[in-house]
Amino acid sequence: MKRIITLQDISCVGRCSITVALPVISAMGVECGILPTAVLSTHTMFKNFTCKDLSDQIEPISDVWEKEQITFDGIYTGYLASAEQCGQVCRFFDRFSNESNLTLVDPAMADNGKLYAAFGEDFPAAMAKVCAKADVILPNITEASLLTGMPYKTEYDEAYIHELLERLLDLGCKTAALTGVSYEPDKLGVAYLDRDGKEFSYFTRKCEQSYHGTGDLYAATVLGGLMRGLDLGESLALAADFIVLCIDATAASSSARWYGVEFESQIPQLCRMLEERLKK
Numbered sequence: 376m377k378r379i380i381t382l383q384d385i386s387c388v389g390r391c392s393i394t395v396a397l398p399v400i401s402a403m404g405v406e407c408g409i410l411p412t413a414v415l416s417t418h419t420m421f422k423n424f425t426c427k428d429l430s431d432q433i434e435p436i437s438d439v440w441e442k443e444q445i446t447f448d449g450i451y452t453g454y455l456a457s458a459e460q461c462g463q464v465c466r467f468f469d470r471f472s473n474e475s476n477l478t479l480v481d482p483a484m485a486d487n488g489k490l491y492a493a494f495g496e497d498f499p500a501a502m503a504k505v506c507a508k509a510d511v512i513l514p515n516i517t518e519a520s521l522l523t524g525m526p527y528k529t530e531y532d533e534a535y536i537h538e539l540l541e542r543l544l545d546l547g548c549k550t551a552a553l554t555g556v557s558y559e560p561d562k563l564g565v566a567y568l569d570r571d572g573k574e575f576s577y578f579t580r581k582c583e584q585s586y587h588g589t590g591d592l593y594a595a596t597v598l599g600g601l602m603r604g605l606d607l608g609e610s611l612a613l614a615a616d617f618i619v620l621c622i623d624a625t626a627a628s629s630s631a632r633w634y635g636v637e638f639e640s641q642i643p644q645l646c647r648m649l650e651e652r653l654k655k
């Protein structure tokens with residue numbers, strides 16, 4: 376069984392980061408180790424929240440893993456607590472990434488044109504350095520514009536998306552995949568470009584509702600697919616189909632917006648969809 380390590384926060388309530396990555400990646404048949412980078416009462420979209428930064432644990436934990444010769448088939452990072460912590464995560468990549476494992480960076484820091492509340496203006500540049508270490512990065516359009524300095528647009532054409540992808544590759548990653556891409560009012564999807572010039576896109580029906588933590592759920596599912604041997608396009612498509620199921624399953628709930636998508640009920644279906652894709 377493949378083993379991955381994910382570096383992101385524990386938001387105790389609110390379905391994001393590690394509370395999403397662990398159940399989803401485990402259900403997909405991949406061992407999911409965690410390196411919690413901070414503990415929060417909830418994610419930072421709630422009006423009140425506590426945050427205990429665990430940056431000082433990253434190095435001692437890494438030291439012991441190295442001594443114990445623990446290795447990872449995948450390294451996956453999500454929300455990071457500060458610009459300084461981004462530097463520590465870069466060092467983690469230097470120690471644990473190699474030719475035979477896969478690194479996925481979800482630069483979870485912004486949405487709908489705005490940086491998350493907890494971050495200062497220096498954060499995107501620090502996250503860009505984390506992206507430089509990755510095989511695959513998975514920003515949304517807001518994050519991509521902050522990482523590249525390109526303008527954030529809500530109305531755009533394929534040329535804008537292509538240029539964003541090219542500029543993301545300039546950061547140093549091997550493949551840039553952009554989420555939340557839409558060229559038609561009722562379709563939403565993902566587009567990727569890699570260093571060899573390979574392009575891919577996949578679209579699903581656009582759901583009306585939007586829930587916090589969906590990006591985390593998407594990234595965790597993509598990583599699970601990659602670790603099980605799907606290629607990137609198949610993993611991105613599987614994750615997109617799963618998100619649509621989860622959003623549909625959540626739509627009946629009135630308090631859901633800040634509590635995240637009710638992915639739990641859709642895990643059996645995710646496992647079935649994964650097995651079907653693996654058979655092909």
Ligand code: PXL
Nearest residue numbers: 391392418419454483588591
């Ligand atoms: O879903 C991204 C995320 C993860 N973790 C924390 C957050 C957010 C987004 O706001 O606040 C703590």
